[in-house]
Amino acid sequence: MPQKTLTTNREILIQCNSVWKLYGINAGAIAAKHHHEITSELLRRKGVISAARDVTFNIYKGEVFVIMGLSGSGKSTMLRCMTGLSTPTLGSLKVSGIDLKTASPKTLNDIRRHTMGMVFQSFALLPHLTVLENIAFPLRVQGVPKAERLAQARKMMELVGLSGRETHWPHELSGGQQQRVGIARSLTTDPEVWFLDEPFSALDPLIRLEMQNEFLRLQSMLHKSIVFVTHDFDEAVRLADRIAIMEGGRVVQIGTPEELITNPANDYVAEFTGKIPRSKVVKVRTIMGAAASGLQGRPIDESSLVADIAEQVLTAGAPVPVQNKDGQIVGALDARKVAAVLLNKDMAA
Template identity: 60%
Template sequence: MFDNSSIIRCRKIWKLYGPGAEAAAGLRADALDDDYLGGHGLVPAVRDATLDIRKGEIFVIMGLSGSGKSTLVRCMTGLIEATRGDLFFGEDNLRGIDPKRLIEIRRHKISMVFQDFALLPHLTVLDNIAFPLRVQGIGREERLARARELTDLVALKGREDRFPHELSGGQQQRVGIARSLTTDPEVWFLDEPFSALDPLIRHEMQDEFLRLQATLHKTIVFITHDFEEAIRIADRIAIMQDGRIVQVDTPEQLILKPADEYVAEFTRKIPRHRVMRTGSLAGPATELASGSPVLASALIADVASRVLTSDRPVPVVDAKGAIIGAIDRERVINTIFAHGAR
């Protein structure tokens, strides 16, 4: 099952808190059941997490507060050390990594956006953005030039000399985003980046985030507690509950085949036609189908009016134009109106 394109590989990661957590690291995995943990006063923040993050994907880790999503990501970035399990970043195993090597990785390969922005109050917008370069000892002129490029990218031009407290929340997070891109990292971690923002601003920032990613093509690990946000931006989603990873799948598969009642509960409120793609809804190709075809990768929401106004089924084609099936009114209507039925 080794995936060559994986850039981060978590293998049976555990993070335990409490006295004697170290001792538990040496035990067999199946000994670490609820009885043992409860009896020893250990709190499992992450239990037995295994996952791969592939190059170039937007990987969302979704869970409610206390589900362990933040802890898992902090294990991935080396901010906290996992109690047991291995965690590979490229070729490096983060467990027991040489601190100097970790500093190297952080300076050049990864970066992070924080929920509360974590801007330095004593630095201007420009200096905040240039901060990671300053740490690396890069000269003032050079790093400020790079920071100016990024202020353009995140639409903060004209505010370079402001201090963080002089900006709105949305603008502050733009600074946080720009700062995390200064070093042009391979993997970009975003820890609930939009949770502290008002709903309207949040939506706008999500759009902008997707726009940025369309030009940057980073590998992204994105944490959120908001399932709609996850659905909106994710290539794949990992859902966590009580420290365990419950399911890892594409948004569409989560809705079609939720692993358990917990996941199903999240998907219930999601309008299916905004998540499901034509391809997964299509029936077998039929002679009756006519009219110009729709793409298998299109959202139902986008093709709904086409299908609904057509008397006959509409053919569905893949990216190469080959017909792979057909979609009719009934299926679309069921998708749009039957979302509470499951």
């Protein structure tokens, strides 16, 4: 499961700064009077619901950023705000430098049509259009000539493995095939940022795994900036570069899958991460010790997952050298530390 190295000098694509989303007849008045000094007691007394509470994060260009949490945590609310489908009650939210809260309706429409691609849990295919016409529909909305949009739609069909089904109707497809149509349709306009809201949750487990594999394949080819919403931590770990975990409208922790599993911020995060085998997420560099003289054997890569090198280290009989991407020995790893990860024990022990 390759993870990208995120650095502070990466280009920021989406900026969420102290975003609140309140619902209720008194929501506007509370926001105007109290601004960001809003308490749970005040909301309760006024009968206002907070779907997002003081949410702040940046999403970098080219990363897969997963927002997850239980039902009602605020994850889909934040996606709706980031796509301009909902307006934040407080705070600012910028996509490619444009503040969606203050943007004109025309600007929002232009952003949705040209900058964003969206895939939702419901396939939302148009039943009176063929598969090819469904995929070409966003370009039809943009006014692209028919021959050009159909040619682009055929390319997208080939990309997602649907060639040969151009004239099929949506009801003639399986659930996985329908979702492939939705994915192809969302990519037809070559969006800068790709939003996916629980896209695979309606599929049975085997098809869901197949679609996750398809997602990873497409991302390896397209290198999109992606915001992916899910309630499934297994799915999040498999797909994400970074994960934001939400509870009660707040972001409680943001980090790589490895950071969340090895250092959960609270019991809520620990409950999500507890069932994930650490060996499938933790990398060698996290648990290796200092390099020593006299190390023997074939070096292992510092970016390898523990699960992938466990057998080599456990059977070596001595610490194994660890090398960086340039082939330099930067540490050593012994069987005790690998065994601790495999047993989900404290790796500092």
